Amino acid sequence: MRIAMIGSGYVGLVSGACLADFGHEVVCIDKDPEKIAALNEGRMPIYEPGLDALVAENVRQKRLAFSTDLKPAVAGAQAVFIAVGTPSRRGDGFADLSYVYAAARAIAEALTGYAVVVTKSTVPVGTGDEVERILREARPDLDVGVASNPEFLREGAAIGDFKRPDRIVIGAEDARAAAVMQEVYRPLYLNQAPILFTGRRTAELTKYAANAFLATKITFINEIADLVGTGDEVERILREARPDLDVGVASNPEFLREGAAIGDFKRPDRIVIGAEDARAAAVMQEVYRPLYLNQAPILFTGRRTAELTKYAANAFLATKITFINEIADLCEQVGANVQEVARGIGLDNRIGGKFLHAGPGYGGSCFPKDTLALVKTAQDYGTPVRIVETVVAVNDQRKRAMARKVIAACGGSVRGKRVALLGLTFKPNTDDMRDAPSLSIIAGLQDAGARIVAYDPEGMEQARPLLQGVDYAEDAYACAEGADALVIVTEWNAFRALDLARLKATMAAPVLVDLRNVYASADAEQHGFAYAGIGVA
Structure with a gap:
């Protein structure tokens, strides 16, 4: 296929080089003549492991070229990707879409036949609709499809992410555009990479939801890091009652789900044991020795760490539920589908698909009690967990x-x-x-x-x-x-x-x-x- 990539920055260059490596004919376009000159000389404008060799090989094979001239690259292309910058706008923080819209106007002037215009840049929900409006306003006679194909590339691992993705999200409103996009990614069928077809708005929202959840995950554990254990009151009581007592005290939190508790106990994801001395740890190891056959991982920690682990686990799962519930509310307003968004982000192994089912809010014996207890404990120690505080409030209101x-x-x-x-x-x-x-x-x-x-x-x-x-x-x-x-x-x-x-x-x-x-x-x-x-x- 002939592909034009508008923008030769991080996303455009990596995507263009990888698509060329799949066998497509790709031209990367950029308005910066110095950048294009450097690329034509084999000098990369960014550092990404393996990118220079990938570019050099595909240039040598005449599958990859660089140009400042958009018109000949777009004319005859079957897919035109927009991969320009969308920086935060000064003053209000909204994404600056001026480069995306300028690219759409230039593409409209240059197209000579049917093509799919693809937003690869990270853009707010509804951007694809505006790109389509611009194209049809500029050229009412244009035979064109518009799709969203958000990127999920990690700096430092971008080539591997493109070639061996967790998932490919494609938002298209018509079968013809979807068929073109399927052909673009056909080489990845060999890797059995899941391709998730959604509506355009759902695809646009999926990228933002994925990054927002990963940011939530990082912030969550940072807030937990500030929190210390709740104390060793059980041991104090024992030793106060019997100063001569020869006793060990351990923490062994349960992770049982109602309705699946026996299976959870016999086939656990992990066993957490908090003990302050080797003798107590040895006893606990013997308690769970039968599970060695199942290769159940036993995590030995300090007692306070084990105590906090249970609260943190339940609070994070409650956070995950509340996150997708809020995304669901947004989906209803912008015309997206939360089930498709959940699948689109859940296929990312850093996120996972469990507990991403939107609904009326969490309840039960654990999540409400444990989130509230964690909030109060954190407040007592002067290290408020604001994410969990918000989760509790949002869930109650929901x-x-x-x-x-x-x-x-x-x-x-x-x-x-x-x-x-x-x-x-x-x-x-x-x-x-x-x-x-x-x-x-x-x-x-x-x-x-x-x-x-x-x-x-x-x-x-x-x-x-x-x-x-x-x-x-x-x-x-x-x-x-x-x-x-x-x-x-x-x-x-x-x-x-x-x-x-x-x-x-x-x-x-x-x-x-x-x-x-x-x-x-x-x-x-x-x-x-x-x-x-x-x-x-």
Whole structure:
């Protein structure tokens, strides 16, 4: 394929050289004549391990060239990448997109046939729409597609990242543009690199979300680093009660998930043991000796480190949940899809896909209690963990906001209406109602005048003492009977394959509010439902 790369800085040069190495014919364009002269002489404007040799080889093979003249490079190109700078704008911090838009105008003048114009630069959501507007305004007759293909290159490892990526995210609004982009990256099929096709706005948001989460991750551990342990009160009590006691004290936090606790204990990710002396450590090692066969990693630490590890683990997972929930809210406003964003960032092995499922907020016996305890401990030691403080506040607000989402789906009022809730427990495969999102959602709906009927496969007995004025149904279909809205709160397996036609026939109004994104909006709408999910426009 013939490819033009507008911009020969870090992203443009590395991307252009790697695409040429795949066998494409690439011309990198830059307005800086000194940079182009240096590149033509084999001198790199940046340092990146292996880049000079990669460029030299592809120039020698006549697959890679450099020029200041945009028109001949773009004319006849099948894909034109925009990889110019998007620095923060002075005064307000917004991305300066003037170089991107200038490139789009120049491309419009130079195109001679169908091509896909690709934003490779990191750009805010909606930039691709503006690039397309500029192209069509400049040349109304233009046959062109516009795609987003954000880069995920790490300085110092950029060539490896391009050639062996965790994922390739391509945002395109039409099949023709997507087909061209698939051909651009066809050489990576041999590496089985996952290519994630999304809408353009989703792709644009994915890059920002990925970098924002990695920045959150760094800041989180920096705040934890400032926090010391909570003390050795157990040992003090023991020795105060029996000064002659021959005893060791260890910390061995649990990492059990409700609904999967036995498997978690027998096949753990890790075992953390905090001990201050070798004798206590040896006893604990013998306790867990049977797990050596499973090669379960045992991490020996100091006692205070072990104590803090449990709180930090739960606080970070709560942070991850809250992060994707806030991204979901943004997706709803900008027209992106949070499930695709989550997949796009979760394929990055520095982030991972677990706990990136947007929903009504976290609950249960651990996350709410442990995040709050960590916040209070940090405050006591004068090292506030502001990220976790924000997570706690955002999660509390989110649960009540889900009630407002249901009210909006019902036309702005639920007074006198029957609202059916499927799922009461904070997660499936448990009967635990502690801090379950359903409690706040039901309270918010009742305050707005709704009549609530609910069904949960395991949690109704535990829910009864906590909820007043709620009717309980014997199954999902009985719950939906006569309802003005059906709300999926907990993603029990029993709710994943409901007969939507049967539900609609029994309901007073076909409104489905899916707070777990169990159903695709297209499927629900095909069955006649007004559908509202999380993080989908």
